Amino acid sequence: MLSRVADNLYWMSRYLERAEHTARLVDVELELWLDQAQRAGAERWRFLLAALQTAPPGEGPVSAASLVETLVFNRTRPSSLVSCIAAARENLRHVREQCSSEMWEQLNRLYLSVMDKQADESRHLKSHAFLRGVRDGAHLFQGITDGTMSHGEGWQYIQLGRYVERTETLASLIGAHFERLPHKSDEAVETAEYLEWIGLLKACGAFESYCKAYTAEIRPMQVAEFLILNSDFPHSVRFSVDRVESALKTIANLTERKAGMPARIAGRLRAQLSFSQIDEILAAGAPLYLRSISRECVQLHAAIHQIYFDYPVESELAS
Amino acid sequence: MSVTPIRLQTDAYSSFVNYQLDNSYDEMFEAPGVPRAHYRTLHKTLMGMAPEELRRTQQAADLTFLHEGITFTVYGNKEGTERIFPNDLVPRIIPAGEWAKIEKGLTQRITALNIFLKDIYHQGQILSDGVVPRELIYSCRHFRREMRELQVPRDVYVSVCGTDLVRLPGSEFAVLEDNLRVPSGVSYMLANRKVLKRVFPTLFRDYNVCPVDHYPQALLATLRSLAPANWPTQQDAATVLLTPGVANSAYFEHTFLAQQMGIELVEGRDLLVHDNVVYMRTTAGLRRVDVIYRRVDDDFMDPLCFRPDSTLGVPGLFNAYRAGNVTLANAIGTGVADDKAVYAYVPAIIKYYLAEDAILPNVPTYLLNDASSRAMVLEKLDEMVVKAVGESGGYGMLIGPHSTAAQREEFRQRVLADPRNYIAQPTLALSRAPCLIGDDVESRHIDLRPYILFGEKVTLVPGGLTRVALPKGSLVVNSSQGGGSKDTWVLRAEQTREPGITQKSAADLEEAAADAQALDRARRPEGKLRQ
Numbered sequence: 001m002l003s004r005v006a007d008n009l010y011w012m013s014r015y016l017e018r019a020e021h022t023a024r025l026v027d028v029e030l031e032l033w034l035d036q037a038q039r040a041g042a043e044r045w046r047f048l049l050a051a052l053q054t055a056p057p058g059e060g061p062v063s064a065a066s067l068v069e070t071l072v073f074n075r076t077r078p079s080s081l082v083s084c085i086a087a088a089r090e091n092l093r094h095v096r097e098q099c100s101s102e103m104w105e106q107l108n109r110l111y112l113s114v115m116d117k118q119a120d121e122s123r124h125l126k127s128h129a130f131l132r133g134v135r136d137g138a139h140l141f142q143g144i145t146d147g148t149m150s151h152g153e154g155w156q157y158i159q160l161g162r163y164v165e166r167t168e169t170l171a172s173l174i175g176a177h178f179e180r181l182p183h184k185s186d187e188a189v190e191t192a193e194y195l196e197w198i199g200l201l202k203a204c205g206a207f208e209s210y211c212k213a214y215t216a217e218i219r220p221m222q223v224a225e226f227l228i229l230n231s232d233f234p235h236s237v238r239f240s241v242d243r244v245e246s247a248l249k250t251i252a253n254l255t256e257r258k259a260g261m262p263a264r265i266a267g268r269l270r271a272q273l274s275f276s277q278i279d280e281i282l283a284a285g286a287p288l289y290l291r292s293i294s295r296e297c298v299q300l301h302a303a304i305h306q307i308y309f310d311y312p313v314e315s316e317l318a319s
Numbered sequence: 320m321s322v323t324p325i326r327l328q329t330d331a332y333s334s335f336v337n338y339q340l341d342n343s344y345d346e347m348f349e350a351p352g353v354p355r356a357h358y359r360t361l362h363k364t365l366m367g368m369a370p371e372e373l374r375r376t377q378q379a380a381d382l383t384f385l386h387e388g389i390t391f392t393v394y395g396n397k398e399g400t401e402r403i404f405p406n407d408l409v410p411r412i413i414p415a416g417e418w419a420k421i422e423k424g425l426t427q428r429i430t431a432l433n434i435f436l437k438d439i440y441h442q443g444q445i446l447s448d449g450v451v452p453r454e455l456i457y458s459c460r461h462f463r464r465e466m467r468e469l470q471v472p473r474d475v476y477v478s479v480c481g482t483d484l485v486r487l488p489g490s491e492f493a494v495l496e497d498n499l500r501v502p503s504g505v506s507y508m509l510a511n512r513k514v515l516k517r518v519f520p521t522l523f524r525d526y527n528v529c530p531v532d533h534y535p536q537a538l539l540a541t542l543r544s545l546a547p548a549n550w551p552t553q554q555d556a557a558t559v560l561l562t563p564g565v566a567n568s569a570y571f572e573h574t575f576l577a578q579q580m581g582i583e584l585v586e587g588r589d590l591l592v593h594d595n596v597v598y599m600r601t602t603a604g605l606r607r608v609d610v611i612y613r614r615v616d617d618d619f620m621d622p623l624c625f626r627p628d629s630t631l632g633v634p635g636l637f638n639a640y641r642a643g644n645v646t647l648a649n650a651i652g653t654g655v656a657d658d659k660a661v662y663a664y665v666p667a668i669i670k671y672y673l674a675e676d677a678i679l680p681n682v683p684t685y686l687l688n689d690a691s692s693r694a695m696v697l698e699k700l701d702e703m704v705v706k707a708v709g710e711s712g713g714y715g716m717l718i719g720p721h722s723t724a725a726q727r728e729e730f731r732q733r734v735l736a737d738p739r740n741y742i743a744q745p746t747l748a749l750s751r752a753p754c755l756i757g758d759d760v761e762s763r764h765i766d767l768r769p770y771i772l773f774g775e776k777v778t779l780v781p782g783g784l785t786r787v788a789l790p791k792g793s794l795v796v797n798s799s800q801g802g803g804s805k806d807t808w809v810l811r812a813e814q815t816r817e818p819g820i821t822q823k824s825a826a827d828l829e830e831a832a833a834d835a836q837a838l839d840r841a842r843r844p845e846g847k848l849r850q
Contacts, residue, residue: 002589003600094565097574097584153602255603308602316605317593 012091013161019084020138027131050176100148110137163243175290183220204235225278261303343748370758405803415812424679431669436476461654476650486750499657506572511806529781535579541774556609592635595642659708696743782807
């Protein structure tokens with residue numbers, strides 16, 4: 001397929017995944033904020049910005065309202081939730097004939113509803129409903145995509161974008177969390193921190209699944225293991241990397257190209273995650289480990305562009 | 320124009336109560352209340368439908384258009400974005416005999432025009448022999464000197480042509496203008512047909528209408544037949560559709576046709592030229608392109624050759640074209656033959672190359688470059704239609720009888736400033752056809768745009784786009800100016816008997832519609848793999 005088209009599908013998917021992740025994270029954070037003392041506000045801010053890898057806003061009071069305003073509704077910030085939805089829709093609009101009409105309708109509907117609410121004066125009072133709506137809309141889009149789009153090359157780029165983004169956002173979220181609440185061994189959590197760990201699990205939509213795997217006892221090592229190394233839960237780093245590798249393999253087959261750099265990076269990541277032990281990771285420091293994964297993701301993204309989208313013409317013509 | 324409202328049925332309310340006849344040819348009625356033979360069944364069906372039924376049927380048709388997103392963009396409109404293409408569900412019916420003549424006439428015309436284009440870009444015999452004035456050709460903005468001596472495959476310059484026909488009060492068809500550059504509208508023709516099949520399935524079957532759905536296949540075959548000379552077989556020729564992108568008014572049509580033909584839809588930035596060969600950038604590497612069905616104007620095709628500020632084209636494309644490594648359909652420089660001043664010479668052109676009289680006549684045309692014609696026309700501006708020669712879409716046009724004194728004066732100045740750029744024609748009484756306006760059936764002016772494909776052979780899809788001037792009394796049919804369209808039914812030749820009366824209840828219509836839908840689904844072609 002045309003490189004431009006593949007590029008658009010990949011980016012559309014990344015933007016949508018990011019929007020969904022932001023919605024879930026901010027929703028959880030707003031709830032936690034209510035239980036916090038005032039002075040903890042600045043610290044929460046720093047954590048969130050690190051988790052989302054986004055620049056701090058200018059001066060201004062640190063409050064739940066300003067948090068929502070900056071991370072969710074600010075149309076001028078390219079990484080805000082509404083900007084991500086708008087970008088996802090714009091990317092899809094340019095390649096509309098590639099997707100089914102149901103896909104377009106759903107994404108367009110989500111976009112229009114988000115824009116509508118963004119203009120609402122009292123939007124900060126209805127945050128929870130809004131964020132819930134975004135998550136539902138994104139889920140619906142993914143379901144429609146899986147059900148109505150042929151699982152050919154185009155669909156694979158959508159999966160690729162989704163899981164590359166997920167790997168990166170999970171790595172930075174978990175890393176930022178462990179920076180704030182460092183734990184090197186398997187001791188139990190103090191009550192004060194208990195809610196924070198549950199918050200982390202909920203931000204990944206993982207609380208209930210975690211409980212099924214480990215019971216409701218929150219132990220940092222188990223939480224880390226679940227979110228980083230578990231191969232079954234969809235919002236774990238391992239799961240996402242598995243999907244990335246599988247998408248790359250399929251794309252390499254379909255385009256009859258040698259797997260090349262992206263596959264090597266993805267393969268290395270998967271091997272690293274399959275063979276790591278959680279106690280080793282925590283002993284060395286989870287943030288360090290996760291930062292290296294983030295770096296690999298950035299390289300992976302560049303390699304994908306290099307091979308499939310933006311390849312230099314000269315190298316192609318030589319072959 | 321005298322307009323006499325004539326009651327067509329004295330008893331019981333009739334949808335035709337507001338139907339007006341005047342001195343223009345009416346497609347449906349030969350006399351008040353008397354439908355023409357081929358319209359009798361349609362007339363009876365419409366009479367048998369209550370107004371609410373008619374309205375519901377129109378709404379169902381509109382909904383289909385809405386859901387499928389069959390839209391176009393209107394320039395110069397405040398909202399300035401996508402609108403659903405207005406369609407009218409009363410079909411326009413053309414008997415087989417009339418169509419046969421149209422087909423012959425159009426085939427003759429496009430054959431002559433292709434020979435003409437080859438001539439003026441090579442020897443220029445017709446110019447030396449004085450049949451067409453040389454300065455007329457060379458002063459034409461669309462004459463491209465770059466095309467001199469360039470060989471095109473099969474000498475086919477125009478492979479996709481949309482010629483606008485009008486029916487005059489005497490019942491004969493005449494050519495209003497040719498569109499030889501980037502004619503559009505064919506996707507609406509296909510969409511109209513699809514909707515009508517759902518809305519009037521029984522009527523459709525009874526009438527025995529010639530199909531049009533093979534247009535995409537015919538177009539693809541035509542494009543492939545023009546593959547550049549140095550390519551092994553036609554089947555291997557990689558064909559793409561070059562679009563200006565999402566912002567273009569006809570973008571829906573570009574995506575629709577590309578999808579139906581199973582070819583790649585590309586923009587200028589997806590293509591590149593290396594060693595005079597055109598390639599497209601795909602995830603599997605560079606793929607050679609052989610035939611480009613281009614929906615981009617000449618001016619924007621190659622920034623190295625034409626407008627340097629164009630980002631819609633491909634640098635070096637014209638060199639690849641000149642080297643014979645890629646085919647462009649339509650060729651560059653065809654606009655000189657659809658210039659409205661050159662149009663006046665087409666009957667002479669046909670005579671010169673084919674030694675035949677034009678089967679389809681022109682409409683009387685005055686070239687305002689000529690002093691005496693100019694003087695005469697400027698005297699009678701309120702009776703004339705004045706057009707700028709290079710425009711399309713109904714822009715740059717003055718309709719005398721519908722204009723204000725101020726508009727006429729403005730046009731007068733324009734003509735005096737640049738007379739070569741204008742022609743005038745007497746206001747034509749375009750034929751009228753029944754249209755569903757609100758709850759009633761009223762008459763509106765229409766024209767006809769058949770599509771002619773010229774490759775290895777000439778292919779005409781029976782029918783074409785019938786465009787309707789929707790505002791009451793308006794003569795402007797272009798979609799960009801508020802026009803709409805109808806489905807056109809060309810009847811099969813073997814039709815000898817009168818189709819049966821089809822007055823059905825709503826339930827029967829629904830059942831028939833469901834049957835037709837199932838048939839439609841079964842007939843849909845298999846999904847095509849991308850190249």
